Amino acid sequence: MADLKVFRRGADGRDVELRGSTVARERELQRRVEGALEAMLGVRFLASEYATGPWHQGRIDTLGLDEDGVPVVIEFKRGRDAGVIAQAGSYLVWLLAHRHEFEALVRRQLGADAAEAVDWRRPRVICVAGEFSRHDRAAASLYQRDYRVDLVRYRVFGPDLLTLQLVETVPGFSASGASPVPAAPADEANNEPEAGAVSAGVAQVEVPGCLRELYGELDEVLTAAGELEAPESRLLPALERYTGGIAPQLSARFAGHREARGRIRFLSAAYGLVRADDLLASYDQRLDAGLAGQLRPVVAEQIRRDFTTNGVPRRVLLVLEPDYLVLLADLLALPERPALHWISDPRGWPQAAAVLDEWRWP
Structure with missing residues (x-):
């Protein structure tokens, strides 16, 4: 029946x-x-x-x-x-x-x-x-x-x-098929930024x-019928999803360095703070003042969770346009925040590479 x-x-x-x-x-x-x-x-x-x-x-x-x-x-x-x-x-x-x-x-x-x-x-x-x-x-x-x-x-x-x-x-x-990868412990013997990541499998x-x-x-x-535009529906790791800025150079440099790759974060107008191996769908979203105001508390909470889980890093390299600094206002206001090195040119790979070389990372 x-x-x-x-x-x-x-x-x-x-x-x-x-x-x-x-x-x-x-x-x-x-x-x-x-x-x-x-x-x-x-x-x-x-x-x-x-x-x-x-x-x-x-x-x-x-x-x-x-x-x-x-x-x-x-x-x-x-x-x-x-x-x-x-x-x-x-x-x-x-x-x-x-x-x-x-x-x-x-x-x-x-x-x-x-x-x-x-x-x-x-x-x-x-x-x-x-x-x-x-x-x-x-x-x-x-x-x-x-x-x-x-x-x-x-x-x-x-x-x-x-x-x-x-x-x-x-x-x-997905609930049973996801394969979390534990965060690698921070190396106490060197000066690499201390952070961790979890990579989800499908x-x-x-x-x-x-x-x-x-x-x-x-x-x-x-x-x-004009009901929708056909977006790319595949989910890709953030380091593969992003093809602009310094993402291609980062991907090449960190290939094979699983622990170091897990310490990379992206600021996204669609997702907020994401890890290099977080799976993302395709999107088309630009950051403007209104969206930055909405996204700021979300990013602040994501940073808080990240620091609680993985510890506060000793230093952070920021490669982003000034507009994106609004999203990090709460991080900048922390009394015990990491040492920050900011490169305002999102395509400034030579400067970023020089900092990474100085840090010997990876």
């Missing part, structure tokens, strides 16, 4: 099956579920109709945080929609590229403790629709390496009764050719 059946007892004492239907308007369904989101789906409400900016040009129906602190994207469809899985997947790519923006939203809505506890290991998608096809269920499995996908079928029975039925869940493998899952073809067809349909 695949479908949920609902019965009402009649005046004669016999149970009569009620025939469910879909809502007249998608927004009606969205408002109803959002009104009791935690009770219905176990998700705390953050935002409705959240705009994803001029590059992505999308609008996420509902953003939330589940009981485990995992980010949740919720998409609603009145009936059956062949593009719902691909559309939700594109929003996940956007979400991963704008972690600081999501955490700032959590901080505003749920407080600092909730923002600090956000778990990015396995973001979730919940699709609520009147019907799902077998192709929808197959498409959901494409995301099983990194994300959890829940397909929820709804039905309304008159003006008062709404049912939600979980018809498919793809749990994702479980490798063989995707059948038929599913790859299906994903390609869905992507082509959405892109052709």
Whole structure:
């Protein structure tokens, strides 16, 4: 019995099956579920109709945080929609590229403790629709390496009764597939900056050719319809993701030096403070004064966590434009901050290399 059946007892004492239907308007369904989101789906409400900016040009129906602190994207469809899985997947790519923006939203809505506890290991998608096809269920499995996908079928029975039925869940493998690499201990005998890093691995899952073809067809349909621009969805280590500034020279110099590579940090307008081996999605985000003001407390908290975990380094080389110094204002104000060597030219590799040579690092 695949479908949920609902019965009402009649005046004669016999149970009569009620025939469910879909809502007249998608927004009606969205408002109803959002009104009791935690009770219905176990998700705390953050935002409705959240705009994803001029590059992505999308609008996420509902953003939330589940009981485990995992980010949740919720998409609603009145009936059956062949593009719902691909559309939700594109929003996940956007979400991963704008972690600081999501955490700032959590901080505003749920407080600092909730923002600090956000778990990015396995973001979730919940699709609520009147019907799902077998192709929808197959498409959901494409995301099983990194994300959890829940397909929820709804039905309304008159003006008062709404049912939600979980018809498919793809749990994702990231939580068990991640392979943390312990931070290497600081070398007490030399003058290298003391820091550490954790490099996350990703479980490798063989995707059948038929599913790859299906994903390609869905992507082509959405892109052709102007629903989204097709971003590069691969996750790459930050040191490979960034190709400007001194990143290529850093990558070449630190190749094979795992411990030293773990002490590299990037300041990103999309992610805040990231490690060299943090996996990043492609993004297009420029730092401006407004964004710097929003991102500053996020970076301050990231630095605090980094120093708490790995210790305060004795010295730090900064290679960044003056605009990015705003993000480090709280670091600069520390009474016992590291010794800082600042190079204002983001392409100033000769100067940076001279400092690294002086430090004999690596």
